[in-house]
Amino acid sequence: MNTILNLGHLVVIQGSFAEKLLDLARNALGADEMIPYLGPGLLRLSSAEPSVPCTPEAIAAALNSRAPAPSKIRTNMWSVAQFIEQRRHRRTLQAWMAEIFAAPAAPTVLHTWLARLPLSLIIDSWYDSAMRTTLAEAGRTDVVEIQGVTRANEFGDIWTKAYDLSGTELEPGSAAKTVLYTPHGSIRPAANFLVADSDYVEVLTEIDLQTPIPDVVKERRTYRGLFFVGCRFNDQMLRTFARQIMKRSKGPHYAVMDAAILTKNERRFLAASAITVIDMPLGEAAARLVGSGTAVDGGQDFR
Template identity: 80%
Template sequence: MNTIPTSGHLVVVRDSFARKLLELARRALVSDQVIPYLGPGLLRLSSAEPPVPCTPEAVAEALNTRAPAPSKIRTNMWSVAQFIEQRRHRRTLQAWMTDIFAGPAAPSILHAWLAKLPLSLIIDSWYEGAMRAALAEAGRTDVVEIQGVTRANEVGDIWTRTYDLSGRELEAGAATKTVLYAPHGSIRPAANFLIADSDYVEALTEIDIQTPIPDVVKERRVDRGFFFVGCRFNDQMLRTYARQIMKRSEGPRYAIMDRQTLTRNEARFLAASGITVIDMPASEAVAQLAGSAS
């Protein structure tokens, strides 16, 4: 069976059905009808051993080598970061994260392909900046990046900062063809990281009423769907942000994921969000997407 409705109404497509649906997703991307939502799993497409961590658990491990956290929180990135911030100061956490993500992450063929499309909005949910690099390498001059920032370093009601691809900070609301939105921050150009539990306290309090999400993101998602690739939703933080970012969007919604690896909470989230799972290896899906457009 290629289409699998589960008890939670999760729809999974495989084999020829998956390839056909992926072709529909490709056409929707080319025509700017869906928004790419990129996760850290894409780092594995460019390198078997990525130069930077490609999971929250790997970030936690890297932080633990610098300051061992209690065993009960050792694998939780957000809690380990909070432990370091409380005992070593925010500046230390910032410096360590900057060091951990210092290695340049090469854009994958998917990043390079997306960079050439006239997309209105791209979501990059990891810190490494590969999508930003791909847009710069493509010579794009009609792009701004909006990054989430920690309130720990801010005075006033500031949730994001805006940059052009040269790294120059811009006024919020700058008009542009493509908006690259990094809700959790990024290593470049200014090492903005939402990483510790404390970074999310106010954000999660306000996110139900959408305050931390830029107006341009709210505007551009309304008549579009979402295409998730390289993502996992095995933590409540990741599910909450994805849910709020795609809130009030029109659809359709697709995700490239391995059905066998989904946790129960991930499956529930995908079903409740109306996200159809295209069950195929990310490398195969990316080859079909980028290869079809070459």
């Protein structure tokens, strides 16, 4: 089927049109004209049951197993984390998040492919560190990771910290050929997590002014579009961060998503942000991007 759908001004591309658009995105990524924006759904390419949670709801469940939260907030990761911080202290929340993400997340074929590209900027919106691990395993020495950090443990106007791939903390403002930006933090190298509501209070107050976003990210997005893969935007927090990170970027923007399961809020966000949906299973999209002849799903190939 070859279809271009318009769902309330949301452009959804299917069939051979989607394949052609994905080819354009692959060429743009290879030419460093597009920024990959990685979401937790990407982890399912390596395993149907990843070693770490791959949704906010799964993190909420893991935290609930350690300290049951009130039923009205039990499925909301940010609220459950806030409940734990208030009742058990920040150190406990930090330790439990480190436990939850302690197991190494297996890099996917897409991580491996991206690690070989001459990308100026990669955005990883999850805590698992698979992209960082893949870059290190590829022998890359020209990468700086900039992580969002909670203000709970800091004094002064600190929004991010920078690290090289060996885990050494670098001076603020450090840059390299490739910047890996993890706006919500990451398990490695220092277990930085923005996860509780309180972590985001000051960030969301300032983010419309772009203050928490590193200057190098603002600079490198200017002449590029964003390519969202493995992402959902079914929570206001996720939509807000994506909107502000892509602010003042040139475009075009694409997202590999299942159009059938999009919520009304996701459709509104995608349409308002001029993000074109490539309606294709993630495994098929990953295979086409990396040049494989078979789709990737749960660590298995299928024809």
